[in-house]
Amino acid sequence: MFKYLKDEIKNLKPWEIFEFYDGPRFYSCKSQLGQIYLVYWVDETECADQWLYVKVSAERYYELKNRRIPIYKALVESEEKYSLLITVNNNKEFELRPIQAFDFDPDWLPDETEFVNIDNKSTLLPEKLTDVQTASSSSYRQVLDLALVTANNSYELAAGNLGNILTKVQNFLYASACDNRLNIRKVPDLIKEEQTMNVTTLFASSFGIRLQSKNTDFFENSVSENNLENFMSLLSSINDHEILHEKLSQMNLLTRSRFKALVKELVDNELSIKSEWANPYGKFNANNIEYIALKFALNNIKNGFDSNTQINTYKKVTLVGVDVHSDFFALKTNDKNIIKGKLSKDLESYNFNIPSVLDVTIEETCKIHETSGHEVWSYILMKVN
Structure with a gap:
């Protein structure tokens, strides 16, 4: 077992540094299999340094980086039964021995209320593997990326709130696909089938969601393409009250009501929204709408004209x-x-x-x-x- 651990420790790759003083004093490493270790300097002598190596899960690491738990707790309340005390001599040779928290010297440890001090927060969400243009052209589907940005740039959203937002986006797209000359009260099932958007992945961008059209688009100027292009155009007019008023006035009542509901949902959750859309034939549009602009737009929608009537x-x-x-x-x-x-x-x-x-x-x-x-x-x- 010790040989396996020594081999794993020897091949660890440094990841992020949390504290630096005459070299790294507190940092993280990853093994070749993705295991995360916290590495914390605890003591030194004339001939050696001593370090605590503590295994942590990705979830625990996320909690530490986002200041949900203090450093002390991450070290002392290990998810494993033991940590490793590693002694490194001046020749860079090391010895290790398993150690449990009750054997820690109190002088090794930081204050119980000390947190990591870093600017960038951590997320378990993966990075985008492809941009919207590549994803759309390779799949022949409409692709819409939405990034919901919270007031504190958190990478978490309440499940109910996220569900409500996605439902309101989808319901708006259903209604806006209907002919504005018609007095629509209920969206036909055929339009729902054609305009359904599927969640295909989540990505790190505060909280990012990729939506792709359920159906492929082998021809330009499809209803789905025009519908999403209009959605992006409507979002881009959020900052211009007169243009927003004009565009909403041209929509049927159901579509206006659903857009207002979507904006209200974003405002109620104090969210900003970034959006990117691409179609398989090279069209692309992007918006970045701040929370304050959404709040101002909602007020104008309510007071500028009766969007519900x-x-x-x-x-x-x-x-x-x-x-x-x-x-x-x-x-x-x-x-x-x-x-x-x-x-x-x-x-x-x-x-x-x-x-x-x-x-x-x-x-x-x-x-x-x-x-x-x-x-x-x-x-x-x-x-x-």
Whole structure:
């Protein structure tokens, strides 16, 4: 066993230095198999230096670097039953012996509240292996990279929050793929099938997520390409209130409501967002939207115009129910949908006939439920022609 350990120690490669004084005093190493060691200088004599070698998992190392645990705890509360005390003489020859924490000399150890002092935080997320352009051209799929940046640049996000953000991105892409000339309340299943984005990898960039279109794109100017290009264009207009207002005004109500919900989710979690998109034919776009810009944009969306409401006129619909005392109406549209809602005050004295075929003007409101994330639609019958 000792021969194996000596061979492993001999072949360790230095990784990161945490403390330097006349040479490294506290640093990390990796073995050829990826095992991480903390190496901590504890004593010196005229002819030798002594070091503690403590095995740590990647998760433990991550906790140490991100100042979740102090140095003392990382050394004393080893994940293994023992550490190694290594004595290196002036000829660079070394001896090792296993040692348990209760045998540590208290003078070896740092203060119990001392943390590593480094600027860069650590993450278990892997680095990007390919950029979006390479990933897209090699797979013939649309590729969208999203990097969610927290206020403290943490590499962690609550699972529920991440799920909500990805759901709102996907729901927006579903809605924005629908024809803006149509009054869409529910996205058709065919559009959902065509516009689904799959999470294919996570990467280190605060918290990075790569999304790729479920389906391949063998031809340019596909619906998926145009949809993602419009999404990137909308994000890029976050910093310009007038352009953002203009673009949102051209979208159907469902799409506007879902974009507002996405921005609100990012703001509620105090996130900035970086995005990169590429298609298989060379198109590329990138944005970097700071939290403060998202917050300002959300305020403008709320106050600049009513992004949740629109006025629609319906021709030759059938009024199937009305109660002026409770301000209730129900009508059937040409596509057989039933719309139920309230009467405006201007129609309280109107003489309705049931059933009757009418041209009507309706105020429609779509809001996203805070808890479920589902759309809640409400209707007011404003005018009967």
